[in-house]
Amino acid sequence: MTKFADLGLDPSLLKSVAEAGYETPTPIQVRAIPPVLEGRDVMGLAQTGTGKTAAFGLPLIHQLLTHPGKPVAKSIKALVLAPTRELVNQIAENLHLYVQGTRMKVMTVVGGTSINRQIRGLERGVDILVATPGRLIDLMDQKAVRLDLAQFLVLDEADQMLDMGFIHALRKIAPQIGTPRQTMLFSATMPKQMEELSRAFLKDPVKVQVTPPGKAADKITQGVHFVPDRPEKVALLKEYLADEPSGLSLVFARTKHGAERLMKELVKAGFAAVSIHGNKSQGQRERALKAFSDGDARVLVATDVAARGIDIPGVSHVFNFDLPEVAENYVHRIGRTARAGADGDAISLVAGVDMGPLREIEKLMKISIPVLGGEEPEVEKRVQSQNRGGGGGRRGGRPQGKPATKPAKAARPEGGEGKSGGRRRRRRRSKAA
Known part of the structure; x- marks a missing residue:
């Protein structure tokens, strides 16, 4: 050695x-x-x-x-x-x-x-x-x-x-x-x-x-849960988070606006949640990360870019509220759990707009990610003008809430949520040092 x-x-x-x-x-x-x-x-x-x-x-x-x-x-x-x-x-x-x-x-x-x-x-x-x-x-x-x-x-x-x-x-x-x-x-x-x-x-x-593209850590248990639309995503994420009240959960969203919107919805539902994204000041980002690493906030909602540099060993769950535009970023995201020898869950909430990215991820990783629940939705194209708004609409990509004023940049996924089909297979997570 x-x-x-x-x-x-x-x-x-x-x-x-x-x-x-x-x-x-x-x-x-x-x-x-x-x-x-x-x-x-x-x-x-x-x-x-x-x-x-x-x-x-x-x-x-x-x-x-x-x-x-x-x-x-x-x-x-x-x-x-x-x-x-x-x-x-x-x-x-x-x-x-x-x-x-x-x-x-x-x-x-x-x-x-x-x-x-x-x-x-x-x-x-x-x-x-x-x-x-x-x-x-x-x-x-x-x-x-x-x-x-x-x-x-x-x-x-x-x-x-x-x-x-x-x-x-x-x-x-x-x-x-x-x-x-x-x-x-x-x-x-x-x-x-x-x-x-x-x-x-x-x-x-x-x-x-040192790590072939598309290879995830062996101790990460992956799963996808199909949902018809954003409201169901939010509800499912709340259920998953309620199942793991003592764990640290990192939730990935596609845009800055979506991350902030999702965080506020979780706080309103009684969860100790914080967010980090490009619209936050340095002080706000540092306070959010400290609250999360100290365990005062059990949920951190983040965009891909803002999450670069997060290295918190105790993250037990990663939830993809929205799947990333770039497949390799999925591997990067889920690698935030199962640190220092611990186990970890990576659960993706997949609606119609996420089906294209899901297929690209599975192609990259050369696997079929296990389905935890729900019916597979029809493939929908992601509407760029709504990316800042918090998720996809139903058929035709009708936006939820106000339309965005400008297209979101690629690889900046927005707020996501998801439930793991994991209540059937919950196990205690060892905490990393």
Whole structure:
């Protein structure tokens, strides 16, 4: 069995990982760390929760330790880009653990917080800057940060950066980074546009893939429950949540509006529910995540994009109120349960508008997901103009509630709910540490 000591890391890093409780490296770490230490560009395909931060963070810090010295004013030595505030904060939290005992400075810059404070923090220079693309460009425009001395670039959750429209931001940022540089790109999925991005940003990369696309964790019990329409979805989700009053349930919705609407419906029904999505401020998102991780809120309703960066071991159930437009995101979603060796349920509430995505998911995973109940509905096309409204209507896609004013972006599913056919097969879930 490979140990961290076998990977050639600096002794100070070995001490840090030991103090952090890391015992043996994960597959992505075993495969990615050696080529990064060799100075190679790396393209990694792996889900969140597989240890990606250490896979690029440890060898990155190792190389920075071999070139000591304070950064020049307003400059950075390494840049890590991630699509959401939550993921930026999670990455930085891990990096802070790794640099303990060194003089390295790790800093985050994200939207929703004081830009003046970030400008002051950059004045003396930073070793590793973890940032969202939008806020970084704001700082570049104000000449508060210089990237020309950076020798390392990491793009984490690159597929979601593309989904969120950050491709233009990436093309503006990358040319400002010093050359030669070492680039690492990590993604949960690998759409065609990602391959084009890798050719533009990486030079002769080592490709690392530890989880075949479409493969879910063995301890996740999957199921679909057919329903005719959104009102039945809501009712069914409430039943499922009532069956598991002590579990933590993560509910995925397709749009920001739908996630908020669903959360309010659950709260009105007496459930301790919170939501996170792009319309929430940084403070609101942090408070919601803390309430969920502490167990004060038992239900978290989220969109795909906002959920990137959530790593809460105690999630016992994932409910897909709406199925995602991109099949690979289904695997990413359900991977939020069954963490740290625990069991988990992933239940999808499927109406007519979800039948197309369901077939794509089953095709990707090469399985037929067990049916927990209900009659299979007729296939309906999802009406983009209603995506913000909270789900599909009956035949013809008649929207529920007010029509949306603009189409929703792909891969931002909206509020979902669902019941598992699971009352017949309930079992106690072991809680992860």
